[in-house]
Amino acid sequence: MAITAQDVKALREMTGVGMMDCKKALAASDGDMDKAVEWLREKGLAASAKKAGRIAAEGMAYAAVINGVGVVVEVNAETDFVGKNEKFVDFVKGVAATVAACAPADMDALMECKYNGTDLTVTQQQQEMVLVIGENIKVRRFARFADGVSVPYIHAGGKIGVLVNLEVTGGIDATEIGKDMAMQIAALNPRFLDKSQVTQEVLDEEKKILLAQMDNDPKMASKPAQVKEKIVAGKLNKFYAENCLLQQTFVKDNEVTVEQYMNAAAKKLGGAITLKDAVRFEKGEGIEKKQENFAEEIAKLAQ
Numbered sequence: 558m559a560i561t562a563q564d565v566k567a568l569r570e571m572t573g574v575g576m577m578d579c580k581k582a583l584a585a586s587d588g589d590m591d592k593a594v595e596w597l598r599e600k601g602l603a604a605s606a607k608k609a610g611r612i613a614a615e616g617m618a619y620a621a622v623i624n625g626v627g628v629v630v631e632v633n634a635e636t637d638f639v640g641k642n643e644k645f646v647d648f649v650k651g652v653a654a655t656v657a658a659c660a661p662a663d664m665d666a667l668m669e670c671k672y673n674g675t676d677l678t679v680t681q682q683q684q685e686m687v688l689v690i691g692e693n694i695k696v697r698r699f700a701r702f703a704d705g706v707s708v709p710y711i712h713a714g715g716k717i718g719v720l721v722n723l724e725v726t727g728g729i730d731a732t733e734i735g736k737d738m739a740m741q742i743a744a745l746n747p748r749f750l751d752k753s754q755v756t757q758e759v760l761d762e763e764k765k766i767l768l769a770q771m772d773n774d775p776k777m778a779s780k781p782a783q784v785k786e787k788i789v790a791g792k793l794n795k796f797y798a799e800n801c802l803l804q805q806t807f808v809k810d811n812e813v814t815v816e817q818y819m820n821a822a823a824k825k826l827g828g829a830i831t832l833k834d835a836v837r838f839e840k841g842e843g844i845e846k847k848q849e850n851f852a853e854e855i856a857k858l859a860q
Contacts (some may be wrong), residue, residue, distance in 0.1 A: 560588055568593055569676055573687070574602045575669060575680035602684075613693045614841035615640045618718030619649045620709030622656035625709020630656060630699040631838045635692040640715065640840070645694070649687050649715075651724040656699045667699060700836040708735025712743040721835045729827020734822045734830060738802070741815055742837050745803040750835055754804050755801065755817075761795055762788050801831065 560583045568579040568590060574597050582600075588594035613633035617640050620629040622646040632649045634640050651785070654673040661667035674684035679696060686694045702722040708731065710719045719739040725731045748756055767789045771777040803816035810818060823830040 561619070564588060564590070568597075572597055572602075572799070574681070575678050576665065577669070595711055613695045614844040616651050616694075616697075616840050617646065617655055617715035618711070618838040618840045619713055619715060620718040620720045620838075621650070621653050622707050622709055623654055626657040627654045627702035627720050627722060629651045629707065629709065629718045629838055630701065631697045631718065631834050631840060633695045633697050633755065633841065636856060639692050639694075642690065645686065646715075648682070650693070651682070652679065652699075656701050660701065660703070661699075664696070664698065668696065682838060688858060691812055698838065700838075702834065702838045703802060705833050706731055706735070708732055708739055710736055710739035710743060712740075713783045713802050716840055717743045718838045719855075722833045724833050725823075725828060725829040726830075727823075727826070729823065729826040729828035729830075730831055731823070731828075734819060737807075737809060738815060738819065738832070739835070741805065742802060744808060744837075745802075745805060747805060748800045750801065750832060755797070756858055757808065760793065767792050801834070807827040828837055 559582060564583055565576055565579045568574070568583060569576055569783055571590075572579070573596060574582075578597065579593070582593040582602075583590075583598045585596050590811075601779050613635050615635060615652035616631065618631045620627075620631070622628070623744065630653050632645075632652055634645060639645050639680070651673045652667075655793045655796070656667060659667065659670035660671060661670055666681040668676055668683075671677070671681045671760065673681060683696060688849045700720060704722075706723045708721045708723065710721070711717070719742045721739045721742070722737045723731050723735055768785060771780070771785050771788065777788075780788075798806065798814075802812065803819075805815050807813050807815050807818040813821070819830055819832065
C-alpha cells in the first residue's frame with residue numbers, strides 16, 4: 558500500500574513522533590494507522606502519545622541573539638507552573654539555539670534537526686520533556702534573522718517575546734534603540750511595521766467603515782460626498798498612527814513618533830538605522846484554551 562505524506566502527517570499528529578519514524582511505522586504496518594500507532598508504542602517511541610491531545614496554551618515565548626543570529630520561539634505547555642520550570646526553560650533555550658545553528662526552513666524541518674548538544678532530534682527531545690515533566694509540550698513556531706542587527710526583548714518572564722531586526726550604518730550600538738522599539742511592539746502590538754505595508758484591501762475596508770459611520774451620524778449624513786472623502790483621508794492618518802509601528806506615538810516620549818525617535822537617536826550616535834523586520838510572539842496566542850466548568854463537573858460526579 559502506498560504511504561502518502563498526509564498519512565505520515567496524520568500519524569505524527571496522533572503520536573507526536575518524528576516524520577521518519579512515522580513513515581517507518583506505516584510501512585511496517587501496511588498503512589494501517591492503528592497498527593502503526595501500536596508499532597510505535599512497542600518501539601517506545603509513542604510513550605507520550607496520550608498527552609499529545611491535551612491543550613497546551615501556556616509555556617514561554619523566548620527571544621535571543623545566538624552567535625550573531627536573532628531567534629524568537631514559542632514553546633507551549635499545559636500549565637503556567639510548568640512554563641516557569643527550570644528544565645522547561647532550558648528546553649526552550651535549547652530550541653532557540655537549535656534554530657540559530659540549524660537554520661530550518663519551517664517547523665517540520667526544525668523538528669527533524671538535531672537538538673542542540675545532543676544526538677536526538679527536536680521531536681525526540683520534546684518527547685523526552687513530555688515524559689520528564691508530565692505535560693503535553695509543543696514547539697509551536699519560530700522566526701530567525703541571520704542578517705542585520707537583531708535586538709531581543711522578553712516581557713513578563715516569557716509572556717511575550719519580540720525580535721527586532723535592524724539595518725545599522727555608522728558602526729553605532731543600536732541595542733538601546735532596538736530594545737525601545739521592541740518594548741513598544743510588546744506593549745501595543747501594531748498590525749503593521751510601516752504604513753507602506755498597509756494593503757489597498759485594508760484601506761478600502763477602513764474607508765468603507767468610516768463612510769458608514771458618517772452616514773449613520775445625523776450631523777454628518779447630509780454632508781457632500783467630497784467633504785466626507787476629505788474627512789476620511791484625515792482619519793486614515795489616525796489609522797496609521799494606531800496600527801503602524803513607525804507612525805505610532807513613541808510610548809517614552811509622546812511628542813514624537815517611533816520613526817522620529819529612531820532616526821534622531823541614531824543620528825545622535827553618529828549613524829543611521831532602518832527597521833527591516835520585527836516579530837512578536839505572545840504565548841498561547843490564537844490557541845483555544847479549555848474552559849473548565851466546575852459546576853458541570855460536580856453535577857456529573859453527583860449523578
